[in-house]
Amino acid sequence: MTYKLYAMDTYFHNSFGVYGFEAQCEMLAELGYDATYLSLWSLQAWADVRKLPTVPARHGLSVAGAYVVLDCRFGADAPGPRRILDLLQTVEGCTTIELGIQGGGRTSAADRAGTQDVLSFLDEALAICEARGIDILLYPHMTFWMQRHEDAVAICEHVAHPRLGIVFCGFHWYGAGNRDIDGTLELLSPYLRQANLAGSRKSPQGWAGIATIEPLDEGELDNFVVLGALQRLGYEGLIGFQGWEVGGDIYAKLERSITAFRSMEDRIERHPEWSRLCR
Amino acid sequence: MPVSTLFPGQLRHQVYNMDACFYNTLGIYSFEAQCEMLAEIGFDATYLSLWTPQAFQDLDKLRHTRERYGLDVAAIYVVPDLAQGINHPKNLMLLDMIERLEGCTTVEIAIQAALPGIRPSDPAGDDRAVEWLMAALKVAERRGIDLLLYSHLSFWVERHEDAVRLCKRIGHPNLGIVFCGYHWYARDGADLARALASVGPWLKQVNLSGSRRDPNGFAGVATIEPLDEGELDNFQLLGELRRMGYAGRIGFEGWDWGGDIYGKPDRSLRAYRGMEARLNANPDWAVLRA
Numbered sequence: 246m247t248y249k250l251y252a253m254d255t256y257f258h259n260s261f262g263v264y265g266f267e268a269q270c271e272m273l274a275e276l277g278y279d280a281t282y283l284s285l286w287s288l289q290a291w292a293d294v295r296k297l298p299t300v301p302a303r304h305g306l307s308v309a310g311a312y313v314v315l316d317c318r319f320g321a322d323a324p325g326p327r328r329i330l331d332l333l334q335t336v337e338g339c340t341t342i343e344l345g346i347q348g349g350g351r352t353s354a355a356d357r358a359g360t361q362d363v364l365s366f367l368d369e370a371l372a373i374c375e376a377r378g379i380d381i382l383l384y385p386h387m388t389f390w391m392q393r394h395e396d397a398v399a400i401c402e403h404v405a406h407p408r409l410g411i412v413f414c415g416f417h418w419y420g421a422g423n424r425d426i427d428g429t430l431e432l433l434s435p436y437l438r439q440a441n442l443a444g445s446r447k448s449p450q451g452w453a454g455i456a457t458i459e460p461l462d463e464g465e466l467d468n469f470v471v472l473g474a475l476q477r478l479g480y481e482g483l484i485g486f487q488g489w490e491v492g493g494d495i496y497a498k499l500e501r502s503i504t505a506f507r508s509m510e511d512r513i514e515r516h517p518e519w520s521r522l523c524r
Numbered sequence: 525m526p527v528s529t530l531f532p533g534q535l536r537h538q539v540y541n542m543d544a545c546f547y548n549t550l551g552i553y554s555f556e557a558q559c560e561m562l563a564e565i566g567f568d569a570t571y572l573s574l575w576t577p578q579a580f581q582d583l584d585k586l587r588h589t590r591e592r593y594g595l596d597v598a599a600i601y602v603v604p605d606l607a608q609g610i611n612h613p614k615n616l617m618l619l620d621m622i623e624r625l626e627g628c629t630t631v632e633i634a635i636q637a638a639l640p641g642i643r644p645s646d647p648a649g650d651d652r653a654v655e656w657l658m659a660a661l662k663v664a665e666r667r668g669i670d671l672l673l674y675s676h677l678s679f680w681v682e683r684h685e686d687a688v689r690l691c692k693r694i695g696h697p698n699l700g701i702v703f704c705g706y707h708w709y710a711r712d713g714a715d716l717a718r719a720l721a722s723v724g725p726w727l728k729q730v731n732l733s734g735s736r737r738d739p740n741g742f743a744g745v746a747t748i749e750p751l752d753e754g755e756l757d758n759f760q761l762l763g764e765l766r767r768m769g770y771a772g773r774i775g776f777e778g779w780d781w782g783g784d785i786y787g788k789p790d791r792s793l794r795a796y797r798g799m800e801a802r803l804n805a806n807p808d809w810a811v812l813r814a
Binding site (some may be wrong): 469 | 554556782
């Protein structure tokens with residue numbers, strides 16, 4: 246199985262600034278990635294949405310997804326949610342929207358506060374998605390209202406819409422203390438449409454004082470085992486690499502991650518049993 | 525002595541990889557997967573730590589390791605806790621294991637505790653440790669097995685000086701020392717030449733690790749990394765081993781490793797062979813000014 250790969254644009258944000266969308270695409274194409282990714286965090290990123298339709302022709306890449314964050318504190322009619330709905334109405338060149346859901350003081354989907362606002366938003370959003378052929382993939386994110394993969398599954402089960410799925414986020418799964426990868430992926434399987442991976446190690450110096458985000462071959466999180474579990478599940482979708490606070494030589498780290506991934510992929514093809522660990 | 529000498533002054537040590545690198549929070553790689561990976565990467569030997577019931581079951585596989593994977597078994601690793609009494613079933617089980625061991629002639633012993641309540645390195649534990657080691661040596665001598673004391677951070681035998689003290693007192697040809705680069709660095713890390721000279725008469729095996737002092741590292745003291753990482757200068761350490769004429773096996777330690785497990789011992793071996801070749805060509809490079 247040769248997976249199609251993308252790098253999340255979080256690789257290109259650091260304390261000096263953000264690489265231009267064009268530079269990102271040119272680097273990824275040169276390194277052999279199949280797709281790019283756009284996080285809608287800034288005015289510039291929102292402006293870059295209009296560039297998505299020309300990415301295949303200009304750079305030979307597809308667009309794996311655009312990432313947006315819904316803040317469910319203010320209800321579905323607040324400006325933030327309306328902007329996301331406008332995006333769904335107008336976006337071209339991208340058929341996957343990955344959705345993180347924040348909730349301010351409402352810290353967890355498990356406590357149900359905010360659920361109705363989220364469901365109302367998704368009801369409206371998925372009607373647009375159905376008409377326009379767009380998927381919304383719920384993005385579990387530590388410290389967000391929807392922080393566990395189980396929370397995303399509960400929402401998918403409740404909404405039960407064919408345009409609603411989940412992206413598996415290796416870093417957020419590991420950082421939250423999860424270790425049963427086969428169990429998690431089995432739970433996600435009806436809704437799993439995309440996956441992103443990162444090297445990671447629990448560390449107070451890491452993201453949010455929880456864990457590091459590193460190139461794929463680094464850290465304590467065993468990505469060979471995660472990849473083996475994805476293969477056993479029969480997952481055939483795109484796989485992305487997450488970065489955060491990456492500097493030094495960003496290009497080299499992206500190269501290192503894709504090289505490590507292809508090496509692991511080759512080994513799993515030759516020795517699938519290696520990735521089955523004893524617990 | 526497991527080493528091939530290319531020509532005088534040119535050493536190519538046999539290398540092994542310690543199985544600790546195959547443990548992480550997602551689980552433990554099977555013995556078979558470990559051996560297949562190590563053989564493919566180019567190691568000469570594997571290593572088995574008796575930490576789990578599965579590892580005890582894997583003991584029976586050691587006799588087939590050479591035939592199945594082309595690998596020797598550098599050692600098995602045990603952790604007696606003598607504070608529970610030398611006749612505690614777990615400690616007696618280790619003697620029984622030495623009695624039955626096949627396919628491996630080296631047992632590395634990290635004595636975690638000697639007496640209840642004493643601090644690491646406290647000689648008050650010597651009598652009990654000697655009593656248990658003498659019992660173990662009685663079996664080991666008959667079976668042609670070497671017992672090597674393994675100095676381990678926060679254990680009772682914590683410093684290489686502790687191991688030397690026990691070796692001097694017991695004076696048995698089957699008792700030796702494995703020099704543990706990481707544990708030496710993490711506990712002392714100063715005057716390497718003196719440390720190696722003191723263990724020299726009993727030195728039978730060596731393991732190395734990249735390491736850097738870091739409160740997020742092992743035991744809150746220092747990291748355990750591939751050989752080319754960290755602050756501990758493995759090139760200098762290899763130079764010192766060479767000056768003292770060490771020609772035995774060299775192992776690589778790993779701990780809390782993930783990412784791409786295969787890639788880390790692979791990287792360590794490449795780094796090691798690179799340092800070895802540089803040392804063969806330029807032995808004077810491994811001499812630092814004070």
